Amino acid sequence: MGEERFGEFVLVRRHEDGHVAELALDRPKAMNAVSTDMARSLAAACAALGRDRDVRVVVLTSTHERAFCVGADLKERNSFSDADLVRQRPVTRGAYTGVLELPVPSIAALHGFALGGGFEIALACDLIVADRTAVVGLPEVSVGVIPGGGGTQLLPRRVGAARAAELIFTARRVEAAEAREWGLVDQLVEEGRDRAEALALAARIAANSPVGLRAAKQALRLGHGLDLRAGLEVEDAAWRSVAFSGDRAEGVAAFNEKRAPNWPGE
Numbered sequence: 555m556g557e558e559r560f561g562e563f564v565l566v567r568r569h570e571d572g573h574v575a576e577l578a579l580d581r582p583k584a585m586n587a588v589s590t591d592m593a594r595s596l597a598a599a600c601a602a603l604g605r606d607r608d609v610r611v612v613v614l615t616s617t618h619e620r621a622f623c624v625g626a627d628l629k630e631r632n633s634f635s636d637a638d639l640v641r642q643r644p645v646t647r648g649a650y651t652g653v654l655e656l657p658v659p660s661i662a663a664l665h666g667f668a669l670g671g672g673f674e675i676a677l678a679c680d681l682i683v684a685d686r687t688a689v690v691g692l693p694e695v696s697v698g699v700i701p702g703g704g705g706t707q708l709l710p711r712r713v714g715a716a717r718a719a720e721l722i723f724t725a726r727r728v729e730a731a732e733a734r735e736w737g738l739v740d741q742l743v744e745e746g747r748d749r750a751e752a753l754a755l756a757a758r759i760a761a762n763s764p765v766g767l768r769a770a771k772q773a774l775r776l777g778h779g780l781d782l783r784a785g786l787e788v789e790d791a792a793w794r795s796v797a798f799s800g801d802r803a804e805g806v807a808a809f810n811e812k813r814a815p816n817w818p819g820e
Contacts, residue, residue: 688748
């Protein structure tokens, strides 16, 4: 299992012959609060993983025992002038966008606190696995701002406009059982099992065609929110991008030969 560090606070580990990349938030002294440096590193790691054709799934995890990520680094922000905040904005936005625009399936593994920008990082993923210690929420209005890492757009897409409004307007924290009931997370697992279960899910996904996975994610993301006719056109374009690929030929051959496919990835 190889490791690569991006800056001081982001660590990437490889699993499943390099097909599963674990992107670990690694700023334990601050419960993974997102500083300017950490945001820059997160964006760089996502960009590198997006370019790596060996990567089929990305799992976002935390090295802190009691938190996934507590959101923006408010201690750093407290020292900012207005000009500093303006300069920081594209850096932090690039971090959240980097996760959102990963071209392969992404899974967040949550335990403990996933608040503010921390929960927005999870919302930017395709799937969220949480253990029973997880506490999620978007508390930004309680400190005079709004969710600015995609929360106002991603949360209603996940749970609907009214539930998103209630959570954002009240700034309340939601514990794991209710989060699962509301659809804020997708899988609820036993305490301490979030990382292992997310990696196991990633391994099952990574067994499939890398060409198919990227195209399926593109169709899902681009088609969301469109009317049915437009969505089907998005799907057709994605289908055409894979229909004549080496992966399609290998998948059909492997099925007929009753063997596991050896994906060429093209």
